[in-house]
Amino acid sequence: MTHIDNALSATLEALLREWAQTAAARDKAGGTALHERRLLRESGLLRLSVPEQYGGDGANWSTTLDVVRRMAQVDSSLAHLFAFHHLQLATIRLFGRDAQIRQWLGQTIEEGWFWGNALNPLDQGTRAEADGANGYIFDGRKSFCSGATDSDRLLASAFKSDGRLLIGVVPTKRAGITIFDDWDNMGQRQTDSGTVRFDQVKVAADELLDDPGPLSSPFACLRPLLAQSILSHIYLGIGEGALQAARESTLAQTRPWIASPAARPSEDSYVLAHYGDFWLALESARLLAERAMHEFDTAWQRGLALTEDERGEVAVAVAASRVAAARAGLDVAHRMFDVTGARSTAAALRLDRFWRNVRVHTLHDPIDYKVRELGEWALNGRMPTPSFYS
Known part of the structure; x- marks a missing residue:
């Protein structure tokens, strides 16, 4: 498989050595791996798949997922969080407009954002209602929201009354968003894959990934x-x-x-x-x-x-x-x-x-x-x- 360069490889190995020391104890404890997430933020690896034109490392997907594989050898929960961060960034590149891509990928690098997931297209528990010309209101609950805890931005989905899926990008701390600490499964115990509730959360029109939108072309697929x-x-x-x-x-x-x-x-x-x-x-x-x-x-x-x-x-x-x-x-x-x-x-x-x-x-x-x-x-x-x- 493709490998990252020597400097990043050394960073990754140091990160994995530290994770390995506490992997068994953290598996028992469950909950959010705040210290390990902080180390991941500081490592620079969250910028790995971001194209160079936006300030990232520009790694291809073979390289990025090889890092996921190496992380999973030590701690598959943290590998999952790292991978889903990059999946959210890829979703913006596939479903969003050029201006959105430039804005959100650029801010990810500048501000060190960690992305979480509240998309889960099978879960129709969140509804979207039009908010005039200003966008939509998301209301309801979303399950299996991996990495939502301690994230800076969320990809969130909701369904309109006609069944159309909407995907929006929102700050995790936006008013009306509540993240529950209710993930206590037998495995993947530190992925924070629990529930997020949306109580009349405003999602502006320019925060929606609707141009070209979900699965809109073979490339988006x-x-x-x-x-x-x-x-x-x-x-x-x-x-x-x-x-x-x-x-x-x-x-x-x-x-x-x-x-x-x-x-x-x-x-x-x-x-x-x-x-x-x-x-x-x-x-x-x-x-x-x-x-x-x-x-x-x-x-x-x-x-x-x-x-x-x-x-x-x-x-x-x-x-x-x-x-x-x-x-x-x-x-x-x-x-x-x-x-x-x-x-x-x-x-x-x-x-x-x-x-x-x-x-x-x-x-x-x-x-x-x-x-x-x-x-x-x-x-x-x-x-x-x-x-x-x-």
Whole structure:
């Protein structure tokens, strides 16, 4: 995969070393990782995908998501927050006007904004009512609002009475916005993916991403494919993190099982077979992710010239990557205990967090439907129909 330059790589490694020291304890505590989010703000990595013309680093998406993968090896909650920050910025570039892109991306760099999510297009609990010529009023509740806590700006969605989806950019502290500390799931425990309530929140006309708007062209339809690619890299990173944790545990063991002829666990044929399976699954998923991101970056560079068929080919590659990464991550995070033994289940280690994190995250939208999309392509030659999930 594409890698960031040496200076940023050193910054990332220092960040990950500090996160790793508290990852297990923070998994137990849940809540908002304010200190770790502050470190992320100070690292400069929040500017990674912002084009150079707006003051950012101008990294391509392969590079940006490779950082997501490396973060997920250590802490998939923080990887999720980092990735969704960049997804919101990409959404502005895909759905917004040039003036909006210049304004919001420029301010992100100048003011160090951290972006949160209150978009969730499946949740129709927030309604939009016209506010004369001034825009709309958003009212209702939105679930799964990852990163809303401690953010500076939110992408928020609401539905008009005619069913049309509106997406607006609003300051997180705008009057009428309440963020609830109600995310307490078994995994991804520090993504702050809880509820946001909008009580008659004003969204001005120039704060709406309606020109060209959501999914308005094959290029704009790259947004869901970026979201799916983010998921792939998080799953892959979790699997790689689980493999590394298992490896450290196995190599630290001093004696094999009593029935084994091996001198040490690392020479046991069954243990070696498990590690072979783990490596093969993750390497296959990594190569599929690398191919999908190469195709995605190429499509991104095409801009509005991108055709439906070209976008469809990327969608197939991304779907294959996501299924492979989900299966590999789940399998390694589950089976790692077959090669680490009973001591690795000590509560203080919280090694089960790898499985809990990938299990929660892979329920984002059903893998079965991704496999069905691939079946439609393999059998009938039908490309995935663009939606916010394909």
